[in-house]
Amino acid sequence: xxxxxxxxxxxxxxxxxxxxxxxxxxxxxxxxxxxxxxxxxxxxxxxxxxxxxxxxxxxxxxxxxxxxxxxxxxxxxxxxxxxxxxxxxxxxxxxxxxxxxxxxxxxxxxxxxxxxxxxxxxxxxxxxxxxxxxxxxxxxxxxxxxxxxxxxxxxxxxxxxxxxxxxxxxxxxxxxxxxxxxxxxxxxxxxxxxxxxxxxxxxxxxxxxxxxxxxxxxxxxxxxxxxxxxxxxxxxxxxxxxxxxxxxxxxxxxxxxxxxxxxxxxxxxxxxx
Numbered sequence: 001x002x003x004x005x006x007x008x009x010x011x012x013x014x015x016x017x018x019x020x021x022x023x024x025x026x027x028x029x030x031x032x033x034x035x036x037x038x039x040x041x042x043x044x045x046x047x048x049x050x051x052x053x054x055x056x057x058x059x060x061x062x063x064x065x066x067x068x069x070x071x072x073x074x075x076x077x078x079x080x081x082x083x084x085x086x087x088x089x090x091x092x093x094x095x096x097x098x099x100x101x102x103x104x105x106x107x108x109x110x111x112x113x114x115x116x117x118x119x120x121x122x123x124x125x126x127x128x129x130x131x132x133x134x135x136x137x138x139x140x141x142x143x144x145x146x147x148x149x150x151x152x153x154x155x156x157x158x159x160x161x162x163x164x165x166x167x168x169x170x171x172x173x174x175x176x177x178x179x180x181x182x183x184x185x186x187x188x189x190x191x192x193x194x195x196x197x198x199x200x201x202x203x204x205x206x207x208x209x210x211x212x213x214x215x216x217x218x219x220x221x222x223x224x225x226x227x228x229x230x231x232x233x234x235x236x237x238x239x240x241x242x243x244x245x246x247x248x249x250x251x252x253x254x255x256x257x258x259x260x261x262x263x264x265x266x267x268x269x270x271x272x273x
Contacts, residue, residue: 007096010089011103017085018104021078022111029112030168035079036105037175039071043098044181050094053087060088102181106172106192110199113168120234123196125169127206127236129161130189143177144185150178193236203231208238208248225251 022029043050049070053063064084071080082104091097113119133140142148142156154174161170176188183191197204205225207213213221218235225233229251249256 005092006090007092007100010086010091011096011100013089014082014086014100014104015107017082018107021082022108027078029108029115031076032078032082033105033108033112033171035075036082036101036108038075039079039083040098040102040105041179043101044179047094050097054091054094054097056090063087098181103195105175106195107199109168109171110196113166114199118166118168119196119199121166122169122172123193123204123234124236125161125165126172126189126193126196129165129169129173130186130193131238133185133189140185144180153177197234200234201232203229203251204234204236206236206238206250208240208243208250210239210241210243210246212239213237221249225249 021027021032043053052058053067055063064087067084067087068080071083083101086097086100110119110122113122133143139160143153145153154177157170157174157177161173172192173189176183176185176192180188193204203225207221218237222233222235225235233251247257
């Protein structure tokens with residue numbers, strides 16, 4: 001999410017608390033993710049409650065006590081503590097609170113995938129799902145149909161991903177599809193991909209080539225991009241026979257077309273000396 005002012009500070013503090021919690025081996029990050037997702041749904045639905053919990057005129061402790069009364073006994077203690085800390089904070093807009101809890105839920109799920117060694121697979125599956133949706137208008141229409149029930153959309157996601165993708169990927173996509181909260185499907189998938197990359201403190205490079213890259217080519221390209229940008233790089237790979245120059249690499253808003261190998265190697269040599 002894009003937060004401003006007080007909301008940015010509140011979210012930054014909440015991210016640190018979440019990292020501290022999920023670093024503990026006693027905390028089940030996947031259960032925590034489910035609890036936070038449930039809070040997201042509640043606060044998104046109950047607008048008046050959300051406004052009370054973000055009202056700057058109310059004392060932080062009073063808002064935290066209200067959150068504890070509402071959620072205590074229904075959710076795990078870690079989730080209740082996180083939400084209590086969030087409502088104690090100041091927010092630029094009441095919606096920012098819900099956006100932040102949703103981000104924390106997704107981050108907790110991605111952290112669970114990271115701990116189980118599945119984060120790379122989840123990143124790749126999110127990318128591939130995005131590509132499939134972008135190229136299939138009928139599928140996109142079914143997943144974004146405002147007249148379809150949440151259960152029908154969840155069943156469709158299960159039909160598409162069940163047994164074919166990691167459970168984390170299926171959960172993330174199902175939450176996005178059943179509760180888009182005003183976002184396009186593409187924007188939601190992009191946000192999830194960015195969160196996954198941040199979990200690994202990596203940048204994401206979308207690489208489109210005329211023909212599939214070999215494993216050695218992938219390794220060399222990843223190493224060269226990491227040296228060029230000064231950060232570990234995750235490669236999202238796509239194949240398009242019509243791509244100009246045989247390869248296109250996009251990192252954020254920067255696009256490099258043509259003979260990427262020569263350009264990267266030249267840039268790396270300049271940086272080295």
